[in-house]
Amino acid sequence: MTAITHHTPDALLAAYAAGSLPQPYALVVAAHISLCLECRAAYEAHQAAGGAVLESVAATDVSEGLKSSILALLDTPVPCEPTYQRSGVYPGPVMGALKGRLPRWKSVGMGVRQCILSAGHEGSVRLLYIPPGQAVPDHSHNGLELTLVLQGSFSDDTGRFGVGDLEVADQALEHTPIADPGAPCICLAATDAPLRFTSFLPRLLQPLFRI
């Protein structure tokens, strides 16, 4: 495995720690941190800064009964939340989004498959499966697109992206990622707008395929 060279920008990490990142991006950042020590260290530094802010705000008196009611609840058993472990190439947070099951791929043509993890007003996040040598069809987007490689690699005008690398593309970048030879490329991609494949499927079909 090669070293990760493309990392999460600091502003995204700070927003992730503060919880202001939209859910689709938060999933990609959580998955990258799961794979990347450098960004984990940076994330923990932002938590420390958040802790310093928490310590510095003016305290507000709490109601008299709050402490005793919390102390009385300490022994109350609570149902365990499920935690999801890494499975194959899929980091824990991705397995969480998949509810512990492996992805159910849907073909979108040309050998490319996708598995939508969530799609809503905040944007969408999906897994993409791209056979070697195959281009992810031209897509232009509004806003920000995050793509994290989980298996194989792809290259585009801006460089090569291997396992653990995160590509951050904004609307100024019209790029054509192509999966490198070798293993099929699997990546986790989040956008804050529906992907618009510009030369792939007639626009009319897009709602049908949700791409």
Added chain:
Amino acid sequence: MLAVRDSRDRVAFAELFDHFAPRLKGFIMRSGTGSGQAEEIVQDVMLTVWRKADQFDPERAQVSAWIYQIARNRQIDVIRKENRPMPEELGEDPSAEPEASQILAVDQEVGQLKQALTRLKPDQRDIIEKAYMGELTHQEISAQTGLPLGTIKSRIRLGLERLRHELKDMR
């Protein structure tokens, strides 16, 4: 906090409550939450502190950082009604004795961070507070240049060394 984690010490937990509950309430109300709902969140956060105490690692984080993240997660879960995606936990060896020098190093860094915060001009400080209270978008955060985040950068370097060290021990 270690007494809470290792010997389930209720007196120590009550002390944690005395220190953090009023700060948590102030912190939560700053983002516009009413007093009643803020106390509900304080209750959830403090109960999580008790229940998940075994996840607290003093070699990597100070209590305030750990509680900060629990509080933000809880606030977000309340607003969104869904869980925030979290990174995998590092699989650590729970039997390993924490190193006093590591804990001290973490405390010192956080001390420096707090000092840096108090030295900020009021408008800079306001931006930092807004950012970590989740009131700024990532675009707004990246538009803030020239904020004195030097201590955060040094914390990142030290944190990375610590994580590498920890991972080496696990192999």
